[in-house]
Amino acid sequence: MSIFTLKQVRKTFTQGEASEEILKGISLSLKEGEVTALVGASGSGKSTLLTIAAGLQPASNGQIQFDGKNLSVMNAEQVRKIRAKEFGFVFQFAHLVPFLTVEEQLMLMLDVSESTLTKQAQKRKVTEMLEFVEMSHRKKAYPASLSGGEKQRVAIARALIHQPKVLFADEPTASLDSKKSKDVMKLIRDLTKDLNLTTLMVTHDEEMLAYVDQIVKMSDGTLVV
Amino acid sequence: MKMAWKEMKKNKARFLILGSIVFLISFLTFIISGLANGLSQDNAALIKDLPDGQFYLNEDADQNYTFSRIDKVIQTDILKNHQDAVAFSIQMGFLHDESEKQQSVSFVTATDSEWFPKVKKGEIILDRSLEDEGITIGDHLTNPQFSGHLTVKGFVDQKKFSHAPVAFINKEDFQEMYRVYEMQLVFLPEAESSQEFTSLESFSNSEFLNTIPSYKAEQMSLNMIVWFLVVISGLLFAIFFYMMNVQKLGLYGILKAIGMKTSSLFNMMWTQMVVITTIALTLATALSQIFNVLAPNGMPFHLTLDTTIFLSVVFLLIGFIGATVSGIQIKKVQPLQAIQQGEM
Numbered sequence: 043m044s045i046f047t048l049k050q051v052r053k054t055f056t057q058g059e060a061s062e063e064i065l066k067g068i069s070l071s072l073k074e075g076e077v078t079a080l081v082g083a084s085g086s087g088k089s090t091l092l093t094i095a096a097g098l099q100p101a102s103n104g105q106i107q108f109d110g111k112n113l114s115v116m117n118a119e120q121v122r123k124i125r126a127k128e129f130g131f132v133f134q135f136a137h138l139v140p141f142l143t144v145e146e147q148l149m150l151m152l153d154v155s156e157s158t159l160t161k162q163a164q165k166r167k168v169t170e171m172l173e174f175v176e177m178s179h180r181k182k183a184y185p186a187s188l189s190g191g192e193k194q195r196v197a198i199a200r201a202l203i204h205q206p207k208v209l210f211a212d213e214p215t216a217s218l219d220s221k222k223s224k225d226v227m228k229l230i231r232d233l234t235k236d237l238n239l240t241t242l243m244v245t246h247d248e249e250m251l252a253y254v255d256q257i258v259k260m261s262d263g264t265l266v267v
Numbered sequence: 268m269k270m271a272w273k274e275m276k277k278n279k280a281r282f283l284i285l286g287s288i289v290f291l292i293s294f295l296t297f298i299i300s301g302l303a304n305g306l307s308q309d310n311a312a313l314i315k316d317l318p319d320g321q322f323y324l325n326e327d328a329d330q331n332y333t334f335s336r337i338d339k340v341i342q343t344d345i346l347k348n349h350q351d352a353v354a355f356s357i358q359m360g361f362l363h364d365e366s367e368k369q370q371s372v373s374f375v376t377a378t379d380s381e382w383f384p385k386v387k388k389g390e391i392i393l394d395r396s397l398e399d400e401g402i403t404i405g406d407h408l409t410n411p412q413f414s415g416h417l418t419v420k421g422f423v424d425q426k427k428f429s430h431a432p433v434a435f436i437n438k439e440d441f442q443e444m445y446r447v448y449e450m451q452l453v454f455l456p457e458a459e460s461s462q463e464f465t466s467l468e469s470f471s472n473s474e475f476l477n478t479i480p481s482y483k484a485e486q487m488s489l490n491m492i493v494w495f496l497v498v499i500s501g502l503l504f505a506i507f508f509y510m511m512n513v514q515k516l517g518l519y520g521i522l523k524a525i526g527m528k529t530s531s532l533f534n535m536m537w538t539q540m541v542v543i544t545t546i547a548l549t550l551a552t553a554l555s556q557i558f559n560v561l562a563p564n565g566m567p568f569h570l571t572l573d574t575t576i577f578l579s580v581v582f583l584l585i586g587f588i589g590a591t592v593s594g595i596q597i598k599k600v601q602p603l604q605a606i607q608q609g610e611m
Contacts, residue, residue: 098524098603126526133606137521141277142270150270154527184277200525212606 046072046095046208046240051104053090064090066263067104072208072256077234077241079251082260088244089212091260095242096129096210097121109207126155130201130239132230134213136193138185144196145172145181148203155204167203175199175229191222198229202237209234211243215250227253271538282543285507289500289547293582296496297555300578301562301570303489306430309567310482313357313375313428314475317382320456322475323467330468330478332357336449341464345453346378353380354450356441357428362391362408362417370397373428376441382454384423386437391417394432398422399564412444429479497581504544504589508536512596519597520605532597540590541583548579 053065064087072078080088094101097113106113109128113121125131138147148168157164172178175195185193194214201209211230215223231253234241243254251257259266275282308315323345328335342354355377362370372393377383384392391408402408407416417436426433442448455462463469470478477483512519519532552575562568 093603093606098606099601122523122526122528125524129526131525133521137517137606139270139518139522141274146273151525154522154525154531 043074044071045109047107049105051101054102064263072240072242074240075235075238076255077231078256079254080244080258086260087263088260092212092244097125128207130206130209132197132201132211132214134216136197140185143182143184147200151200151203171199171203190218194226209239209241213244271535286543286547289544290551292500293548294551296493297551297575300493301568305567305569307486308569309427309430311476311479312425313433318456319472322470323453326466326468332451335451337453349455351456353382354378354453356451358445362410364402365406371431372434373431375433375435376438384435386435388437388439390420392421392435394426395422395424396432501585501589504586505593508590509593512593516600517605520600520602524602529598533594536590536594540586544583544586
């Protein structure tokens with residue numbers, strides 16, 4: 043079943059009198075329980091498409107339908123609420139909060155998503171999630187003492203602790219070596235299946251495509267069939 | 268709130284530096300304010316210790332008490348109709364103690380009232396600072412313009428005028444010294460400004476203080492320093508928080524991307540500002556109050572807890588404004604920029 047649909051999405055950047063169309067009418071459906079990978083050369087528009095889908099920047103035209111709601115007509119506060127409660131994010135770099143421990147990173151995300159769970163239940167949930175990503179032994183560690191792979195595992199746990207419906211991952215393995223990249227991709231795939239997530243991912247690495255269900259190729263702002 | 272505290276715990280050195288600067292500036296401000304108040308007391312404790320009311324000078328005195336002469340008929344009339352009213356005169360002069368050492372004093376004479384000590388002819392009551400100069404009760408003091416001698420009958424605390432200790436003397440002795448037979452001023456406690464008398468000009472306590480030569484200029488200079496320091500501290504807050512915010516823009520962007528409200532980020536900054544400032548101000552207040560007690564007797568230092576609390580509130584307000592102005596960047600930061608910036 044598809045809960046996320048892009049219809050004729052266009053994005054034009056204007057600087058002075060010059061304007062450039064980065065996305066030229068993209069239509070795409072994402073299915074629950076599947077990982078969709080956006081691939082293509084640099085400048086093809088895949089990262090722009092992902093950030094528009096994630097509500098991090100507006101489209102110039104078109105519709106972004108999520109769970110029956112049209113994100114493109116919502117105001118910034120409404121989009122923020124959806125980002126906080128329904129979306130999870132994994133970036134190229136882990137972008138963890140440097141002064142919070144691993145478990146505090148996850149507790150913060152529960153706060154941001156305005157979780158209605160009791161503190162006890164939140165702590166239990168954090169413990170379970172850290173066990174899931176095999177990071178419970180480092181729950182008191184600060185980001186500075188974690189390896190790149192460990193940071194990315196914590197970032198994935200943070201992205202999913204509040205049980206989002208959609209996971210956006212922008213080159214999640216770009217800063218990792220080959221073995222760690224495979225571990226992280228396997229984790230994303232397993233979580234997508236287990237939690238019935240809808241995952242949209244941007245990647246350059248063709249090796250990682252072995253872990254995805256749908257591959258969408260982009261070139262010059264359009265989808266290549 | 269929790270996040271603000273956790274950041275402060277993790278980055279102790281950074282916040283300790285900011286707190287130390289706030290402490291030093293606020294402590295310096297309190298000390299200068301104490302000196303300003305001390306000098307003000309040294310200049311006019313005699314007047315400042317009087318209750319709120321109205322001072323009356325002769326209309327022709329050009330708002331200067333030294334030129335004022337209250338007509339005897341008017342003075343008698345006021346004193347008759349107002350029981351609390353007092354007429355008094357002040358003149359700068361000298362006293363010679365028994366070892367011929369010269370002491371500069373402000374001679375004051377007044378009609379009977381509860382505000383000024385009663386002094387008989389040939390007697391003198393002095394400010395206690397002269398006790399430290401070796402003058403004791405029973406000493407005989409002389410003045411070149413006075414034929415006899417004045418016997419010290421006692422000392423009073425904190426009676427200064429124009430940076431000189433006050434010497435209360437009898438009206439007749441004052442008249443012999445200065446050949447002036449009218450009083451210079453009339454003071455009516457609790458009187459309102461609407462209470463006017465023919466040929467007299469009225470002044471509130473603060474207005475009268477400003478007619479004392481040098482008082483206004485001295486206080487203006489010191490108060491300017493105090494307020495300048497307050498403004499500098501506001502700027503420092505703005506600069507420090509600006510620098511900290513610039514370093515954290517990436518973090519703010521990521522937090523916004525994952526859905527954190529901008530207001531939560533502002534709350535985090537405000538919490539840090541309030542915690543740092545409150546700790547720094549509490550320390551500065553405690554130390555300045557200790558200094559108030561331990562300051563050497565000769566140092567004109569007077570700092571009330573009320574003044575310190577008032578300045579502390581101003582510091583908090585100005586810190587809040589400074590931090591908030593610098594926080595505009597938080598509002599401006601775009602999540603996308605932060606994501607594209609790379610690792611924080």
